[in-house]
Amino acid sequence: MIQYKGKTKEKTANGINYTVLYTGTQAECEATQASMTINSTDATFGRLESATVSQDTGPIYILTLKYTTAGYGGSGYDVTPPSTVVGAKSRTLDCTMISTPLEQHPSYLLNWNHYLAAKVAVGGTKPAPTDYAWWTTAGATFTLTAAQAETYMILDSPSVPVEPNTGYTWVVVENPTKPGVTSYDEVSYTMTILTRARNYEAAETSAAAKANRIYTNAMVGSSFTGGSWKCDHAGVRWDGEYWIVTLTFSYSARGWDRTLYPLDGASI
Numbered sequence: 455m456i457q458y459k460g461k462t463k464e465k466t467a468n469g470i471n472y473t474v475l476y477t478g479t480q481a482e483c484e485a486t487q488a489s490m491t492i493n494s495t496d497a498t499f500g501r502l503e504s505a506t507v508s509q510d511t512g513p514i515y516i517l518t519l520k521y522t523t524a525g526y527g528g529s530g531y532d533v534t535p536p537s538t539v540v541g542a543k544s545r546t547l548d549c550t551m552i553s554t555p556l557e558q559h560p561s562y563l564l565n566w567n568h569y570l571a572a573k574v575a576v577g578g579t580k581p582a583p584t585d586y587a588w589w590t591t592a593g594a595t596f597t598l599t600a601a602q603a604e605t606y607m608i609l610d611s612p613s614v615p616v617e618p619n620t621g622y623t624w625v626v627v628e629n630p631t632k633p634g635v636t637s638y639d640e641v642s643y644t645m646t647i648l649t650r651a652r653n654y655e656a657a658e659t660s661a662a663a664k665a666n667r668i669y670t671n672a673m674v675g676s677s678f679t680g681g682s683w684k685c686d687h688a689g690v691r692w693d694g695e696y697w698i699v700t701l702t703f704s705y706s707a708r709g710w711d712r713t714l715y716p717l718d719g720a721s722i
Contacts, residue, residue, distance in 0.1 A: 457516065469523040472499040476517040483507045483517040496521060544648035554640040556632070557594055564592045567635060569609040570628035580627050581605070589628060643705035645674065645683065650696035657697035661688035664701055667718040668710045681707040684715055 460475035476483065490505040500523035510516045556567055570589050572581050583589075586606060588596075598606060607615070607624065614624035651657035665688040671678045687702035 470500065471523075472521040474499065474519045474521070476519070477510065477514055478517070479513060480507070480509070480515045483515040486517055490519070499523070544646075546646045548644045548646075550642050550644075551639040552642045553637045556635055556637055558640075559638055562594050563590075563631075564594070564596060564608060565589055565628060565630065566632040567610075567630050569612050569626050569630060571607045571609055571614050571624045572627045573605050573607075573622050574625055576621055576623055580625060583628075586627070641707075643678075644686075644702055645705070646700065646702045649699045649701070650693075651699060652696065654690065654692075654697055657690040657699045661690050661699050661701070664688055664718065666715060668712060668715050669703060669718050678705065680709070681705060682709045684710045 457475040457477045460477075462473040464471040464473075476486065478486075484507055487505045487507050490502060492502055492504070495501050499519075499521035501521060502519060503522055504518075504520045506518040506520075508516050508518065556562065570586065572586070574580055586602075588602075598608065609626075612626050612629070614626060617623065649660065651660060664685045667685055669683045669685065671680075671682070674683075683703040683705050685701055686704045687700070689700045691698050691700070
C-alpha cells in the first residue's frame with residue numbers, strides 16, 4: 455500500500471515529477487518492482503523513470519517509484535518516449551538546403567530559363583501567343599514536333615540564327631519567365647542512428663554491411679512517404695561499455711538509383 459505521506463509532487467521547468475512510496479514486505483516490494491516496466495506510462499503520474507526497493511524498519515520495505523510528465527504521458531501529456539538509449543532514441547534528423555539545377559525541379563517548365571524564337575517573313579508580324587500555346591506548359595521532356603521545328607526554336611540565349619537571302623528571319627517571341635535563375639534550393643535530410651555491439655568484430659560487420667546501401671522509409675516519420683535513404687557514413691567507436699556503430703543515412707525524395715546502389719530490403 456502507499457505509505458502515509460508517500461506522495462511527492464515536484465514542478466520543474468521540464469514538467470511535473472512524482473515520487474510515490476509503497477510499503478510492504480521485502481518479497482512484496484521486490485515482486486512489484488520486477489513487474490514494473492521502465493519508461494511505461496501511468497495515466498496519472500506519467501513515465502516511470504525508476505523503481506527502487508529499500509529497507510525501512512525491520513521487516514518493512516519501501517518501494518519508491520519515480521515518474522515524470524516531461525512530455526512523456528500523464529497529466530495531459532501524450533508524447534511517447536523512445537525506449538532505448540541507442541537505436542530509436544539515438545535518432546537525430548538534420549535538414550539543410552542544397553543547390554539543385556533548375557531543370558530537376560518537379561514543376562520545371564522550359565519557359566523558366568529558355569527563349570522561344572519564331573521564323574517570320576521579313577517585314578511580317580510575329581505569331582500570336584495563341585499560336586504557340588504549348589509553350590506555357592512545355593516541361594523538361596518536351597520536344598518540338600517536325601512541324602513546330604519549321605517555325606519555332608528553343609534557345610538558351612537571345613541570340614538567333616541568321617538566314618540571309620531566304621526572305622525569313624528568326625525573332626525572339628518569348629523571354630524566360632525566370633531569367634538568370636539556374637538553380638533552386640532543395641531540402642536535404644540526413645538521419646544518424648546509433649546501435650551497439652558487444653565486440654568490435656560484430657560492430658565492424660554491421661557497419662560494413664550497411665554502408666552505401668539503399669533503405670526504405672518504414673521506420674521514419676510520415677513526412678517521408680516516397681523516395682529512399684542511403685547509408686553514406688558508417689563508423690565504429692568504443693564508449694567504455696559497448697562498441698557503438700554510428701550510421702548516417704541521406705534521403706533522396708526521387709529515390710536512390712537502384713542500378714547504381716544495392717537495395718538492402720530493410721528499413722532504417
